[in-house]
Structure formats: C-alpha cells, structure tokens
Amino acid sequence: MTSNSSADKFGSSGHHSQILAALPHAHQVIEVREQAKSAWAEAFQVRILDSQGLEHKYFMKTSYGHHGREALRGEFEGTSAIHAITPEFCPRPIAWGTFTSQPDTHFYLCKYFEFAEGIPSPSPFCEKLARLHSRSCGLVDNFGFHCTTYNGDLPQDNTWCPSWEQFFSRGMRHVLRVRETRAGPNPELEALLPNLFDKVIPRLLRALESDGRKIKPSLIHGDLWYGNASVIRKTGDPVIYDPACFWAHNEYELGNWHPERNRFGKEFYQEYHRHIPKSDPVEDYDDRNVLYGLRFNLHAATLFPDKVEFLELVLRTLRYLTEKYQMNAE
Template sequence: MEVSRKPTQERLVLDPSVVAVLPNVADVLEVAHDGESAWAKSLRIHVRHTDGREESYFMKISHGYHGHEALKGEFQATSAIYAITPDFCPKPIAWGSLQCENDAHFYVCKYYDFAEGVPEPTSFCEKLARLHSSHTSPEGKFGFHCTTYNGDLPQDNTWSDSWESYFDNGLRHVLRVREERTGPCPELDAMLPALFEKVIPRLLRPLESGGRSILPSLVHGDLWCGNAGIIDESTGEGIVYDPSSFWAHNEYELGNWRHKRNKFTHRYFQMYHTHIPKSEPEGDFDDRNALYGVRFNLHAATLFPSQESFLQMAIDEIHRLTDEYNAGFTRHDG
C-alpha cells in the first residue's frame, strides 16, 4: 500500500507483511523515518482505522539472523512486561519478516512522542516495583524462554534454578562475545578467576543460603535513560521500551543506575526501595550493585569497543571487588 507524504520526504511504501498485522486499518496516511542505530532503523507509521480514528505505530527494522532474533526477543520481552504492567511499556503489536526486502525483519508497537528528560521517579519506580513484584517465572527459574539482545549483544538466557549460576553463566557469555569482537585483554583476563571463584560466590550465594531465598523478577534488562521516556510532560509520567528482559534478581535492574551517565540518580534508588526493600544480606547491597554494574559496563565495552572508558571502568571495579573479597565465600557468609 502506497502512503501519502510531505513533498520533502522520501516516498515510502509499507510492506504488505506489516499492513497485514496492523489492526483494523483503513488507510496508511504516512510512513516516516524515526531514527537509526548501528543495528536497526525505525519508522513511524500513521494510519486511519476503520472506525475513523487515527493512530501511530512505531516500527523497527533489522537484518540478518541476529536482526531476526533481536526483534523476536524485543517482542517477547515487551509482551512479558505488558502482561504484568500494561501502563509501563508500549503495547506490542507484532514481529515478523518483510515480504519485499530480503532477510529483513520488523517489530511493531504503539508509538509515543516522548518529552525530553527522565521520568519522574515516584510513579516510575512504583511501576518498576510492580513489574518486579510479579514472581511468575515458569517453574520459578531464572532466565527467559528466548534470547534477548542488549543492542546487538545476544544474552544467554538459559534457565537456571540458581541466580548465582545464571549470573555466572550470563557474564561468561558476555565476556566471550567481547573477546570475539575486540580481542583479549590481559589485564581483564588476569582478574577473571578471582571474579568468578571469589567475588560472585561471596556476593550472590548469601542471597540463596542460610535460610534466605529470592524469587525471580522480570527485569527490563537495559534500563538506562535512553530506554525510558516521558509520555505526559505535565506530570513526568514515563514508560520503558527496548527491553532485553529475563527473570532475575530484582536488584540486577539497578546495576545500570549506578553509572551517572544513565541519569537515574540516588532519588530513584530511594523511591524504588520504598516499595521493595534491599535484599538480605542488606550490608552487601552496594557491592552487589557494583557487581551488577560491572556487567553493564562490559555490555557497553562490547557494543562500543572504541570507547575504552567502559572497559576500564569494569576493570577498576573488578579490581576493587577482588581486593575486598579475596577470601571468597565462607560458612560465616552463608
């Protein structure tokens, strides 16, 4: 179906596969470019429905095997979030492959015209806590039923009964992908045995020992300011989008807030913890947060290898944590 356009815009045709999944569309009024990243481009689709209403949809297009899997993961993750907190993410519509472009794939959801800034923390953290409080993971396991992507970085979401085991496995996967893309880093490699044998057991095992346990929470998985938007400028109410979800320890989400570049200040931590308290042992919270922050910095180092600061921040934090916990996990810690 050909679309109308402004004279200065490129003439765009909406693929039949996309037209077929849009609900009750009478006319496609406009298709416009809406942005682009290194691994995907996005479009805004404006339509008239059969009842006369006009509405806009957001469409992301990506290519190749990983493009297909990434958009599948985004649809599945957004659907999981929407099932729990429909007021906290765009309504997902469909994903699939384009008919008229070879090896090209799409994801469609409701479109929002976001206001500038970061959502107001009171309502935002209430919604996030509500998402995290729905402990409905299949069979109570950590993981996800498909691969989800952080940018173009696939995550290993293999199901696990233990959070420590899941986190260990997922972090090793990120490190393997980083090395495949950028090559070895001797300074980082030298610290990894202590990270996996001492730090991770010391900080994560106490969550699930000594009579303590944690229930899997659905996390957004990449919750930085660029994946949250204000939908009501007068109130600052916001939603999240572009998730790389899995069922996790709820505090994993907050690891991405540790880094000032992501603009979730201490106030967001405070508001979040009015709904969900810090896990026991509470005294380990800050260093657990630092450990989770290491993984997010390693994500960034993998996605943007030319920005050496991301890798250096991860190395510096691992060095601090390995010095602090060189004794590893002991019976006293459990």
C-alpha cells in the same frame, strides 16, 4: 498505495500490505517516517487511516540479518511479558516478523506515544518498576527467559537455571566471550577474571541463597537506562521500552543505574526501596550493586569496543571487587 512522504523508507506496496495486515482496523498507510537510527536498528513512525477515515500512529523498528531478527523477536516477547504484568508501564506490542519482499529485513510494531522531554520523576517511575518486579516475583521457578534477548546487538544467554549465582556467572562468561570475539583479548582483564568467578561472585551472590534465604525470580526490563524510559506527553505517565528481559534477582535491574552515565541517581534507589526492601544480607547490598553494574559496563565495552573508557570502567570495578574479596577470603 504509495506514500505521500519523501521520507518514507518503506514505501512499497508489499511492505505496506504487511503493515496493514498486522495492525488492527488499518485501511491505508499514509506514511512511514524514519525517526532514529543506531548501528543495529532503525525506528519509524507509521501513520495509518482506519476504515472510518481516522488517523492512528504506531511505532515500528526494523533490523537486518539473523541477529536483527532474533533481537526484534526478543523485544516483542519481552515487551509482551512486561505488558501482561504491568500494561500501563510499556507500549502495547502488536506484531513482529520479516518482510516477505525483503527476507533479510525484519520489523517490530507497537503502540506509538509522544514523549515529553527529560527522564521520569523518581516516585512514579520507581513505583511502577517495583510493581513490575513484585507482581512477577515467583511466577516462574528458574532464572532465564524462553528466548534470547538482546542489549543492542549483544545477545544474552538466557538458558534457564535454578540458581541465581550460576545463572549470573554463566551470563557474565557469555558476554566476556562476545567481547573478546569483537575486541580481542586483554591481558589485565584475563588476569582479574579468576578471582571474579572463584571469589567475588560466590561471596556476594551465594549468600542470597544460603542460610535459609532464597531469591524468587522477578521479570526485569534488563536494559533500564535513561534512554529506554520516558514520560508520555499526554498523560505524564512514565513508560519503559526496548527491553532485554529475563527473570532475575530484582536488584540486578538497578545495577544499570550504578554507572553515572545512566542518570538514575540516589533518589531513584531510595524511591524503589520504599516499595521493595533490599535483599538480605543487606550489608552486601552496595557491593552487589557494584557487581551488577560491572555487567552493564561490560555490555557497553562489548557494544562499543573502540571506546576504551568503557573497558577501563570494567577494569576499575574488577580491581576494586577482586582486591576487596581476595583479601577477605585470605
């Protein structure tokens, strides 16, 4: 079968046979049309006919090399975990794998949705997000995930750990190592890091697991910015996709809303906490959010090392946290 579209990038019979094998009741591939492209992946709409001659659409993402393969595996496993808990909140994952006729090219397939313009409304979106976090809370005993998941082309260290403070610290150190490998050392950043790990993180995160308090891991999306959340045009329901999942303190998810570029403002925080209260100690909440936001800014500085504004956000946040908690510690 050859595609009837000049835009069909995966028009070979070998590619089509693998797509057909992965999709339920698929009989014929009509078209594989490119929809978007980033520095590390490409997105396609796949149109097929079933055995009754009815047309169906699916979403396919492709990537390349070892990291591309592991990123798509992580996306499949993360989406599967979300779908198992809140199936109405994400596209149904179908398959992932490697094209046998192109061993360096990998794919991920899921249900396709037509999206409306704009971001979801705070109330239904935050209700569903809180449902994901609350339903998953305590289903596992440790923080982490059973495979590596990726923010873009940035692998996360998801090694299981019983302590949230230790897990968060280890994850931060891992991202910092990747950033330095890609962008080189930064003297000011290096000078601020000892206080971050010796004073700020213990002060803000150890309190969550002290004096009888305990954090139970929740499944988080892990990269929940406005580009990974939409509204289904047909139903008006919010949906999330492209996760970087692991089991975490639920408030970590909201750290990605702290940078203003991500367009989830105060009303989203307020709606979320209508369903799940802020963790104790509540008086640390704002600075915990700043600390969690620091990691997401560090992700941006690692993904885009040529954009100095992202590293400046990291440095600005580090200055604030280290000056405040160094002074308090003394």
